[in-house]
Amino acid sequence: MSTTIAAISTPPGIGGIAVIRLSGPAAFDIASRHVHLPAEGNTTAFALFKADGQTLDEVVVTLFRSPHSYTGEDTVEISCHGSTYIQQALLQALLESGAHLAEPGEFTRRAFLSGRLNLSQAEAVADLIDSTNAASHQLALSQLRGGYAQQLAHMRSQLVELTSLLELELDFSEEDVQFADRGQLCSLVAQLRQEVTRLTDSFQMGNAVKNGIPVAIVGRPNAGKSSLLNALLSDQRAIVSPIPGTTRDTIEESLNIDGLTFRFIDTAGLRHSDDPIETIGFERAIQSIRQATVVLIVRDATAAATTADDHPFDDIDPLLRDIPKKEKIIFIVHNKADLVPPPYPTGIAISALTGMGVDQLKQSIVQAVRKRMPSSDGAMLTNLRHYQALRQVSASLDEVAQGLDSGLPADLVAIDLRNALYHLGTITGEVTSDEILGNIFHRFCIGK
Ligand SMILES: Nc1nc2c(ncn2[C@@H]2O[C@H](COP(=O)(O)OP(=O)(O)OP(=O)(O)O)[C@@H](O)[C@H]2O)c(=O)[nH]1
Numbered sequence: 001m002s003t004t005i006a007a008i009s010t011p012p013g014i015g016g017i018a019v020i021r022l023s024g025p026a027a028f029d030i031a032s033r034h035v036h037l038p039a040e041g042n043t044t045a046f047a048l049f050k051a052d053g054q055t056l057d058e059v060v061v062t063l064f065r066s067p068h069s070y071t072g073e074d075t076v077e078i079s080c081h082g083s084t085y086i087q088q089a090l091l092q093a094l095l096e097s098g099a100h101l102a103e104p105g106e107f108t109r110r111a112f113l114s115g116r117l118n119l120s121q122a123e124a125v126a127d128l129i130d131s132t133n134a135a136s137h138q139l140a141l142s143q144l145r146g147g148y149a150q151q152l153a154h155m156r157s158q159l160v161e162l163t164s165l166l167e168l169e170l171d172f173s174e175e176d177v178q179f180a181d182r183g184q185l186c187s188l189v190a191q192l193r194q195e196v197t198r199l200t201d202s203f204q205m206g207n208a209v210k211n212g213i214p215v216a217i218v219g220r221p222n223a224g225k226s227s228l229l230n231a232l233l234s235d236q237r238a239i240v241s242p243i244p245g246t247t248r249d250t251i252e253e254s255l256n257i258d259g260l261t262f263r264f265i266d267t268a269g270l271r272h273s274d275d276p277i278e279t280i281g282f283e284r285a286i287q288s289i290r291q292a293t294v295v296l297i298v299r300d301a302t303a304a305a306t307t308a309d310d311h312p313f314d315d316i317d318p319l320l321r322d323i324p325k326k327e328k329i330i331f332i333v334h335n336k337a338d339l340v341p342p343p344y345p346t347g348i349a350i351s352a353l354t355g356m357g358v359d360q361l362k363q364s365i366v367q368a369v370r371k372r373m374p375s376s377d378g379a380m381l382t383n384l385r386h387y388q389a390l391r392q393v394s395a396s397l398d399e400v401a402q403g404l405d406s407g408l409p410a411d412l413v414a415i416d417l418r419n420a421l422y423h424l425g426t427i428t429g430e431v432t433s434d435e436i437l438g439n440i441f442h443r444f445c446i447g448k
């Protein structure tokens, strides 16, 4: 028999009201020792909360009768006045009456165990609480409402079908028959691999949208990178000076633009130097480019134009030649346009000093990022655990494809298929272990 748990579900500290949640088979029994509960099913009522014959607060109780609650169990929510003393006194009274203090995420864990949510939906609850901008909110909400669960379910049923076709052969292996058409199997596997790849490819952008899209501001010393950071933030955040080599470390600041959170990273000017500190700064700048989703290459428009506009990275440093440029959104920004009359070379002309063109640059960045986000019904991977599981699915499918190609016996191919199924199942929770659940729910706050 499951225990009955209690916790304060509102954030710590003083508030207008606070909510204490009680869930489990004895929830009504425990609550009724302190408040007069409404007789009706799912209702809300005003009540006095009493403990040891003393009235502690005027509260509102909300009853959720199983299975119509978040956890699927009988649940009582008590809204009390938000003093830390009252919150603690009420919680204490409930614990003394037999409730157990809930662990982080235990309410959501129970919702998962009772089948109210699948695992990826439970994770979406944590993301929803963590969301700090419109885009990450939207992604979390779509995952909570099913997200790619349907797509995964479809993949799962195809894998099950493949496995059963192969296993049918095994039953008749003595007779050396092939039921499954190998060519058809191969094309089905190829199609599945493509679907998985589409999802894993969306992870880089999905993760960036969730945690803030990294934008590296790079270029030669004195090009005006720090001035641009300041102009973007409308704040004198970084030191600006006419001395080349002013910025030596990376400077990072977040900014919300049109519902997306960006992490702008000002970097040290790219030049080779004997100064050991500048050299470290250089390495950090390269690192920032590698990790960035968007790269702003800042050029000084008053400096002689180079011929390398088509190969911006090569111009900056051969070290960057190996960076897959298709993965990055790159803008060439001609700064100090206030000093140079038009026309300007391809790219965006701005003046970090006067602010000219900076808003247009912001809009161009937002548009480029949105273009790489799927339409509202398209799935986007934001969760590292899901990403890793899908990579495993992909690896198993590679094995399956190879096995089919090389005419491996059906029983061996079936092993790889079952591996793929296993990893797919860990995402929505058809397959779980205490370790997986522990890792997921400990990220939650207490009371959720
Ligand atoms: N006229 C004009 N001057 C600018 C503009 N942007 C920057 N400057 C000047 O250019 C000089 C260098 O600017 P910074 O922003 O420090 O350049 P940086 O790229 O960060 O330089 P390092 O940190 O040394 O790599 C400063 O004197 C700025 O005032 C601009 O748009 N117009």
Ligand SMILES: [Mg+2]
Binding pocket: 225, 226, 227, 238, 239, 240, 246, 247, 267, 269
């Ligand atoms: Mg600088």
